[in-house]
Structures are given as structure tokens and as C-alpha cells.
Amino acid sequence: MGKYKVKVNIELVECNGAEEHDPMKEKDGSFTMTISEQDAISIDNCERAVLRTAYPTIRDAVSRHLSEISKKKPLKKLNQEK
Numbered sequence: 115m116g117k118y119k120v121k122v123n124i125e126l127v128e129c130n131g132a133e134e135h136d137p138m139k140e141k142d143g144s145f146t147m148t149i150s151e152q153d154a155i156s157i158d159n160c161e162r163a164v165l166r167t168a169y170p171t172i173r174d175a176v177s178r179h180l181s182e183i184s185k186k187k188p189l190k191k192l193n194q195e196k
Contacts, residue, residue, distance in 0.1 A: 118179075124164060126154065137167045145171045 129148060137147045147167040153159035 122168075124168070126160070126164075137170050139170070139174070143174070145174070 132148045134148050134150055137145050139145055145167050147163055149159070149163045153163060
């Protein structure tokens with residue numbers, strides 16, 4: 115059985131003029147959440163925002179991963195039977 119690398123990338127980027135919003139999926143598949151400057155300078159609020167954004171990201175990544183694995187399993191079984 116193969117090994118898998120888990121890769122996580124979190125960026126906190128200033129975005130003037132953007133409206134605050136809950137986590138939402140972007141066109142590239144990533145998830146973003148916009149928070150206020152007050153939240154961005156509070157360790158607790160900033161951490162909470164990162165975790166709130168990470169949760170749907172994790173769920174989406176695990177779902178895609180398991181979907182890909184399930185597509186590969188039948189192929190492996192067929193190859194082993196030959």
C-alpha cells in the first residue's frame with residue numbers, strides 16, 4: 115500500500131475593501147473567509163477564523179481523496195486477479 119503526504123497551506127493576506135464573510139469555496143477549490151482587522155489582530159479570533167475556514171477545506175479534501183481511492187480499488191483488484 116502506498117504512502118500519502120498531507121499538505122496544508124494557510125495564508126493570512128490583507129485585503130482592503132473586501133466584505134467580511136463566512137468560509138466559502140473559491141473557483142480554484144480553496145476556501146476563504148474574510149475577517150475584520152480587529153479579528154485579525156486578536157490571536158483567539160484569528161485562530162477561530164483559521165479553524166472555521168480549515169474545517170470545510172479538510173472535509174472537501176478528504177472527500178476528494180476517498181473518492182479517488184474508491185476509483186482505484188476496483189482496478190487494483192482486477193489487476194491482482196489476472
